[in-house]
Amino acid sequence: MMRGLLVELYTAAFAVVGAAAASVTCRGQLPAIKLPVTTVASLTAVPSFLERAIRRPNGDLIATQLETGAQLWILKDSSTSAARLAPLHNFSESNGLLGIASVAPDTYIVTAQLFSGFLDPVPNTTVIWEIQFEGTESDAFSLRKAGDFPSAGLFNGMATMPEEPTIALIGDSFNGQVVRLDVVTGTHDVLLDIPELHASEGAAFPVGINGLQIHKGYLYWSNTARVAFYRIAIDSNGRLPSAAQVEALASIPSISGVDDFVFDARDNLWGLANLDNQAFVLYKGSDSRREYQTVQFVAGGLNSSEIPGPTAYAWGARNEGHLLYVTTSGGSKAPINGTYVEPAKVAAIDTTAFFKR
Numbered sequence: 145m146m147r148g149l150l151v152e153l154y155t156a157a158f159a160v161v162g163a164a165a166a167s168v169t170c171r172g173q174l175p176a177i178k179l180p181v182t183t184v185a186s187l188t189a190v191p192s193f194l195e196r197a198i199r200r201p202n203g204d205l206i207a208t209q210l211e212t213g214a215q216l217w218i219l220k221d222s223s224t225s226a227a228r229l230a231p232l233h234n235f236s237e238s239n240g241l242l243g244i245a246s247v248a249p250d251t252y253i254v255t256a257q258l259f260s261g262f263l264d265p266v267p268n269t270t271v272i273w274e275i276q277f278e279g280t281e282s283d284a285f286s287l288r289k290a291g292d293f294p295s296a297g298l299f300n301g302m303a304t305m306p307e308e309p310t311i312a313l314i315g316d317s318f319n320g321q322v323v324r325l326d327v328v329t330g331t332h333d334v335l336l337d338i339p340e341l342h343a344s345e346g347a348a349f350p351v352g353i354n355g356l357q358i359h360k361g362y363l364y365w366s367n368t369a370r371v372a373f374y375r376i377a378i379d380s381n382g383r384l385p386s387a388a389q390v391e392a393l394a395s396i397p398s399i400s401g402v403d404d405f406v407f408d409a410r411d412n413l414w415g416l417a418n419l420d421n422q423a424f425v426l427y428k429g430s431d432s433r434r435e436y437q438t439v440q441f442v443a444g445g446l447n448s449s450e451i452p453g454p455t456a457y458a459w460g461a462r463n464e465g466h467l468l469y470v471t472t473s474g475g476s477k478a479p480i481n482g483t484y485v486e487p488a489k490v491a492a493i494d495t496t497a498f499f500k501r
């Protein structure tokens with residue numbers, strides 16, 4: 145039934161090509177607003193590509209680099225003019241990093257991969273590492289391999305279960321799967337393999353599931369090729385309740401792809417249009433049958449260099465909870481105006497005005 149709904153949404157979209165506002169197959173689109181965006185810190189190389197980020201309890205942000213080296217960066221002093229991205233670790237057997245998630249206090253897992261080209265992984269080179277910091281104020285850490293994944297396609301978004309954080313769920317963009325990993329034992333299995341996780345047939349950019357979040361009893365994901373969001377009920381141990389049914393939330397055909405996302409304290413979903421350099425919000429809304437079906441673009445813009453090629457979000461630390469940090473690829477995959485590319489960076493969206501309305 146949900147597949148039918150999605151087809152219907154797409155059909156509706158194609159029927160109104162040329163009418164920008166109406167082409168949003170979410171039920172509604174609010175007029176765009178422009179939240180202020182500042183650049184916090186940049187890398188130096190062009191091209192470069194930051195992929196995901198997670199915040200340490202001490203407020204520092206750890207960011208993963210997808211291309212030209214499996215480099216982990218740490219954003220220091222982010223709320224001061226001395227903000228900088230410092231190298232934290234280079235995984236020498238890989239040349240790209242993807243998802244990162246927290247499995248215990250100040251302990252993280254990160255996916256490392258060897259690629260032969262952009263999003264062209266070498267088979268049997270997917271590794272998940274565990275990084276355990278030695279103290280809250282220390283950048284020293286120990287490393288442990290949490291698993292090898294010989295049959296992985298492209299591991300992308302990754303999240304851990306809030307109540308059992310040593311259970312991780314990983315979205316495989318190429319195999320169209322969600323993989324469940326027990327980080328303690330290293331055992332893993334395919335939790336879900338359904339069309340809504342796969343790229344659409346014949347997609348030019350065959351990335352299916354991309355971002356993945358666990359929020360209030362549901363597993364949510366974005367599907368890049370389908371430009372759509374979905375969810376399914378999940379139990380606290382990362383297993384599907386027997387009656388779980390996938391729900392298609394919204395598809396947004398006015399943009400060319402969706403990347404990672406986060407929720408805010410009001411359960412709104414903040415998404416990123418990677419190739420359109422834009423941030424948007426899908427509103428939770430008050431009608432339970434129409435959750436996440438109204439979209440509003442809130443930052444960046446097709447021709448704007450505020451967040452070129454935005455990839456993922458991380459909320460600010462406690463004293464800057466109004467800031468939503470964004471990692472970027474500098475527009476390296478879709479130059480702005482066809483020409484402008486900059487080094488990957490971490491920017492911050494000031495969401496104060498959004499919540500004051």
Ligand SMILES: *[C@@H]1O[C@H](CO)[C@@H](O)[C@H](O)[C@H]1NC(C)=O
Nearest residue numbers: 212213214215231234235236
């Ligand atoms: C990480 O290692 C790769 C390969 O050895 C190298 O090309 C890259 O420059 C290194 N990154 C940094 C930031 O040193």
Ligand SMILES: *[C@@H]1O[C@H](CO)[C@@H](O)[C@H](O)[C@H]1NC(C)=O
Nearest residue numbers: 267268269270292293294295
């Ligand atoms: C993956 O690589 C390991 C060693 O690097 C090897 O033992 C294993 O047989 C390989 N698996 C597959 C499916 O190729």
Ligand SMILES: *[C@@H]1O[C@H](CO)[C@@H](O)[C@H](O)[C@H]1NC(C)=O
Nearest residue numbers: 446447448449450480481484
């Ligand atoms: C792209 O072009 C528009 C005008 O067409 C201009 O306003 C904008 O600044 C340009 N963006 C960049 C990043 O150069």
Ligand SMILES: *[C@@H]1O[C@H](CO)[C@@H](O)[C@H](O)[C@H]1NC(C)=O
Nearest residue numbers: 445446447448480481482483
């Ligand atoms: C972006 O710039 C192009 C020309 O480079 C122009 O055709 C288009 O209208 C601009 N779009 C926006 C949203 O500013």
